[in-house]
Amino acid sequence: MTCCQPDSEEFTMVHIDEQRLESDLGYRFEYVSGFMGFGAEDVAAIHAAATVIAPAVPTLVDAVYDQLHRYDATWRHFLPRQSGYDGAIPKTLDDVTPDHEMIRFRKEHLARYLTALVSKPYDGKMVAYLDMVGKIHTLKAGSKDLNVPLVQMNALLGFVADALTNTILSLKLERTQEVRTLRAFGKLLWLQNDLINRHYQELTASVSVA
Numbered sequence: 001m002t003c004c005q006p007d008s009e010e011f012t013m014v015h016i017d018e019q020r021l022e023s024d025l026g027y028r029f030e031y032v033s034g035f036m037g038f039g040a041e042d043v044a045a046i047h048a049a050a051t052v053i054a055p056a057v058p059t060l061v062d063a064v065y066d067q068l069h070r071y072d073a074t075w076r077h078f079l080p081r082q083s084g085y086d087g088a089i090p091k092t093l094d095d096v097t098p099d100h101e102m103i104r105f106r107k108e109h110l111a112r113y114l115t116a117l118v119s120k121p122y123d124g125k126m127v128a129y130l131d132m133v134g135k136i137h138t139l140k141a142g143s144k145d146l147n148v149p150l151v152q153m154n155a156l157l158g159f160v161a162d163a164l165t166n167t168i169l170s171l172k173l174e175r176t177q178e179v180r181t182l183r184a185f186g187k188l189l190w191l192q193n194d195l196i197n198r199h200y201q202e203l204t205a206s207v208s209v210a
Contacts, residue, residue, distance in 0.1 A: 019180050022198075029127045032194050033187070042184035043122050049168070049181050050118040056167050057114045061107050063163050064156070069098055074156070082106060083136060117188065127195075134196035150200040157196065161189045 021028045033039070068074045078096050081089050088100045096103065113133065118124050135141040137148040168181050 007128050025131055026124055027128075028198070029191065029195075033191055035185045036139060036190060038187040038191060040185075041180070042187055045177070045180045045184040046188065047116055048177070049185075052171050053118050053164075054115060054165065057111050060114060060160075060163055060167060064110060064160060065098060065103065065107060067159055068156070072146075074152050076194075077146060077152070078103060078106065080146050083141075083146065131195045131198075132193055133192065134199045137196070138199050140199060150197065151194050153200075157189065157193055163185070164189070 016031055017027070021031060059133060068078075074092065074095055078100075079090060079093055082102055082105060085102055085105045087105070090096045090100060090102065116126070116129065120129075132141065134153075137146065137153060139147050164185055165182060168178065168185065171178075173181065
C-alpha cells in the first residue's frame, strides 16, 4: 500500500487523485485500507481466526436469515428470482418460507462469503469479489428484478458486524488475539461498507445527470 502512507520520519502530505478513487477499484481499496490502517497484520489476524470462526458460519448464517425474515422490507427481496438460481419461484411473500429452496440457495452464498473472508488472500481478485457483493444487490449486476435499497444493505451489514463481534467474543480467545481479531474485522467490514455504498452513489449520480 503506497498511495496513502506518509514518510514516518518526516511529515509529507500524501496526494490522492480523488477522480481516480471513483474509477480505479484497486486504487480506492488501497487508499481506504491504508487510511484506516488495514494491512498485513489485520489479514493475518483474520486468517488466524479461520479455524475457530469457520465452524460458527452455519450459526451466523441462520442468525442473519432469521433477522431478515423478521421484516417485510428485507424479506421481500427474496421474492424475485435470485441471480444464479434456477429452481421454483415463490408467488407470494408468505410462500418465501425460511426453508424454501431459494432461501437455502442464498444461505449457501452467504456461507461462502463468510468463509472467503477468513480464508482468501486479500489480493485484486478478493477486492473485486468484495466489490461485487455491493454491485450485485443493485440493478447494475445480478438479477434484473433485484434492487435492494441502501438502507437495507446498511442494516444488514450492521447486523452481520455485530453477529461477528459476538461470535469472536464468545470464542474466549487470549485477550491480545481477541483485540487484534476484533479490530481487523472491524476495519474489514468498513471496507466492505465502502464497496457497497459506492455503487449506490454511482446510481444516484446517474439519475441526477439524467
